[in-house]
Amino acid sequence: xxxxxxxxxLVTGANGFIAMWVVKHLLDQGxxxxxxxxxxxxxxxxxxxxxxxxxxxxxxxxEDITKPGAFDEYVKDVDAIEHTASPFHFKANDPDExxxxxxxxxxxxxxSALAHGKNVKRIVITSSTAAVLTVQSTPRxxxxxxxxxxxxxxxxxxxxxxxxxxxxxxxxxxxxxxAWEFVEKNKGTLGWDLAVxxxxxxxxxxxxxxGAPEALNESxxxxxxxxxxxxxxxxxxxxxxxCWIDVRDLAEAxxxxxxxxxxxxxxxxxxxxxxxxxxxxxxxxxxxxKVSPRDETYDPAKTTHMILYDTSKxxxxxxxxxxSIEEGTKDMVEDFKARGWI
Numbered sequence: 001x002x003x004x005x006x007x008x009x010l011v012t013g014a015n016g017f018i019a020m021w022v023v024k025h026l027l028d029q030g031x032x033x034x035x036x037x038x039x040x041x042x043x044x045x046x047x048x049x050x051x052x053x054x055x056x057x058x059x060x061x062x063e064d065i066t067k068p069g070a071f072d073e074y075v076k077d078v079d080a081i082e083h084t085a086s087p088f089h090f091k092a093n094d095p096d097e098x099x100x101x102x103x104x105x106x107x108x109x110x111x112s113a114l115a116h117g118k119n120v121k122r123i124v125i126t127s128s129t130a131a132v133l134t135v136q137s138t139p140r141x142x143x144x145x146x147x148x149x150x151x152x153x154x155x156x157x158x159x160x161x162x163x164x165x166x167x168x169x170x171x172x173x174x175x176x177x178x179a180w181e182f183v184e185k186n187k188g189t190l191g192w193d194l195a196v197x198x199x200x201x202x203x204x205x206x207x208x209x210x211g212a213p214e215a216l217n218e219s220x221x222x223x224x225x226x227x228x229x230x231x232x233x234x235x236x237x238x239x240x241x242x243c244w245i246d247v248r249d250l251a252e253a254x255x256x257x258x259x260x261x262x263x264x265x266x267x268x269x270x271x272x273x274x275x276x277x278x279x280x281x282x283x284x285x286x287x288x289x290k291v292s293p294r295d296e297t298y299d300p301a302k303t304t305h306m307i308l309y310d311t312s313k314x315x316x317x318x319x320x321x322x323x324s325i326e327e328g329t330k331d332m333v334e335d336f337k338a339r340g341w342i
Contacts, residue, residue, distance in 0.1 A: 002121045002122075002261065003121070003122065003258065003259055003260055003261035003263075003264070004079045004080040004121050004122050004258045004259065005259055006030060006031065006079075007031065007032065007078075007079030007080070007119075008031070008032040008033070008034060008077060008078045008079055008080075009026050009031050009032070009033050009034070009078060009079065009080045009081065009082060009258065010033075010034050010035075010036070010071075010074055010075060010078040010080075010081045010082070011023050011026070011033055011034070011035045011036070011081075011082045011084065012035075012036045012062070012065065012071070012081070012082070012083045012084055012085040012105070012109060013036065013037070013065075013083075013084045013085025013086070014033075014035025014036055014037055014046055014059065014084075015035075015037045015042045015043075015045065015046050015208055015209065016084055016085070016208060016217075017202070017206060017208050017217040017219075017220065017247060018084055018126060018202060018247055018250060018251065019035070019082075019084040019085070019208075020046070020049065020206075020207045020208040021204075021207065021247050021248055021250070021251035022082050022084060022251045022254045022255070023035055023046075023050065023057070024049075024050070024207065024251065025248075025251040025252055025254070025255045026082075026255055027050065027053045027056055027057060029255060031056075031255075032056050032057070033050075033053075033056065033057050033058075034057075034058050034059075034060060034074060034078065035057070035058070035059050035060070036059075036060055036061070036062040036065075036071070036074065036085070037059055037060075037061060037062070038061070038062065038063055038064075038065075039061060039063065040061060042209075043059040043061065045208070045209035046059050046209075047059055049207055060073075060074055062074070065085050065101060065104070065105035065108060065109075066100060066101055066104035066105055066108060067108070068108065068111070069108075069111075069112065070108050070112070071108060071109050071112035071113075072112045072115065072116050073116075074112075075109075075112045075113050075116050075117040075120060076116050076117065076118070076119075077119060078117065078119060078120060079119050079120065079121055079122075080120065080121060080122045080123065080124070080258040081109060081113060081117070081120060081122075081123045081124070082124050082126075082254050082258070083105075083106060083109045083123065083124070083125045083126065084126040084254075085101075085105050086101065086102045086105060086106070086126065086171070086172070086175060087101050087102065087171070088168060088217065088218050088219075091164065092164060092167050092168075093160050094159075094160055095155045095159060095160065095162065095167040095170060095171070098167050098168055098170075098171035099155075099167075099170060099171045099174055099175075102171040102172065102174065102175040103171070103174050103175045103178050105175075106125060106175045106176075106178055106179050107178050107179075107182060109123070110123065110179060110182045110183075110194075111182075113192060114186055114189065114190065117191070117192065118191065120191065120192040121191070121192050121193075122192055122193060122194075122195065122257075122258045122263075122264060123192055123193075123194050123195070124194075124195045124196070124197060124254055124257045124258055124263075125175075125176070125179050125194065125195075125196045125197070126197055126199070126254070127172055127175070127176040127179075127196045127197065127198045127267075128169075128172040128198055128199060128200075129142070129198050129199065129200040129243065129269060129271070129309060130148060130151075130168060130169040130172040130173070131147065131148050131169070131172040131173040131175075131176045131177075131198060132144070132146050132147065132148060132198055132269065132309070133146070133148055133169075133307055134146070134148060134150050136306070138306075139304060139305060139306050139307075139308070140306070140307065140308070141308040141309065141310055142269075142307070142308070142309050142310065143269075143309075143310045144198070144266075144267045144268070144269055144310075144313060147173060147177075148169050148170075148172075148173045149173065151166045151169035151170040151173055152170045152173055152174060154166050154170070155167055155170040176196055176198075176267075179194060179196065180194070180196075180267075193264035193265050194264070194265065195257040195258075195263040195264055195265070195266055195268065196266070196267045196268065197250070197253050197254060197257055197268055197270060198267065198268065198269045198270070199245045199250050199253075199269075199270050199271065200242055200243035200244055200245060200271050200309065201219050201242050201243065201244045201245075202219050202244070202245055202246075202247050202250055203219060203220060203223050203244055203245075203246065203247065203280075203328060203332065204220075204246045204247030204248055204328055204331065204332060205247070205331045205332055205334070205335035206220065206335060212341075213225070213341050223280065223332070224336065224341070226277050226280070226281070226292065227277075227280055227281055227284045227291050227292060228284075228290070228291060228292070228336070228341075228342055229292075230292045230293070232277055232292070234293060234294070234295040235295065236277065237276065237277045237278040237281055237292060237294075237295050237298070238276055238277075238278045238295040238297065238298035238303070239276065240276065240277055241274060241275045241276035241277060241279070241305065242274070242275070242307060243271045243272070243273060243274050243275070243305075243307060243308065243309055244271070244272055244273075244275055245270055245271055245272045245322065246272065246322065246323040246327070246328040248323070249270070249272065249320065249321070249322050249323055250270060252320065253268070253270045253314065253318055253320050256318040256319070256320060257318065260317055260318060262317050263317050263318065266313065266317060268313055268314050268317060268318065269309045269310070269311055269313065269314060270311060270314045270318075270320060271309045271311050271322075272322040272323065272324075272325075272328075273308075273322075274305035274307070274308055275325060276298070276300070276303055276305075278294065278295055278298045278300075279300060279325055280325060280329055281294065282294065283325045283326050283329035283330075284329050284332075284333055286326070286329075286330075287329065287330050287333040287334070288333045288337070288342060290342070
């Protein structure tokens with residue numbers, strides 16, 4: 001397939017935390033962008049943020065991404081698609097609150113592209129390392145060959161009683177599997193290829209509409225309240241962590257995934273690396289002294305990270321460079337200061 005170096009790109013869920021940065025990176029690199037949002041109310045902020053790009057950017061309303069034909073009209077004249085729309089929260093009672101929009105939103109965009117996307121050459125889907133990892137008691141490095149089928153099994157068995165993070169992980173695993181199965185089933189008739197980007201926790205400054213700390217997206221809500229509001233104990237700061245990526249680096253990975261021909265047909269994990277929450281607290285203290293207290297016993301050189309990701313494929317295919325914890329934290333602190341939240 002042909003990589004997309006220029007032209008028009010459709011970005012679904014364009015008002016989201018990640019998607020807003022994807023739109024900005026695309027526009028800054030000369031693409032024309034059409035973004036979908038669920039309502040006119042959500043479109044207003046997006047239009048304002050990108051107004052300086054003039055007719056290079058437009059917003060369209062797709063009220064229900066799970067509806068058959070939802071994207072039919074909007075894929076007809078685009079060269080690539082960035083599908084970011086998928087719910088991410090840990091508040092679902094019924095797992096289908098997450099699973100149905102995640103899976104059907106994904107298959108609907110692919111169906112529309114197959115039926116009406118005559119110019120489409122590359123589709124990039126935002127998946128997650130939630131579709132990769134398995135929680136276990138020993139340290140492990142995961143690769144693109146790993147799948148979180150355990151989350152699917154647990155949610156099938158426990159339903160609403162399953163832990164909320166597992167419901168989310170099941171939704172991401174099922175949605176990504178559905179995408180690859182769609183491509184396999186229709187491989188003889190597709191005029192485009194698929195690339196999937198799998199990030200871990202995503203942190204960074206926000207350009208989407210958010211009026212208060214309580215309205216932050218799930219990952220940034222956790223970051224803000226951990227670093228500035230003491231939501232974790234000293235022991236938790238030094239023992240709890242995962243892997244992360246700056247939202248701007250993830251956005252760049254999305255653009256590179258449509259630009260690089262070799263990315264077609266690939267599942268690509270992107271991660272800056274591991275962290276314990278204490279690492280972010282320590283970084284934030286350099287730029288703002290009033291942060292959570294430190295666990296003085298914490299030594300980053302001696303800590304054990306239970307989950308790591310092999311990002312050699314991303315380095316080879318995308319050549320991506322990552323911001324450090326210090327760089328990302330500095331910009332987040334400045335963002336929160338500018339909003340008057342700290």
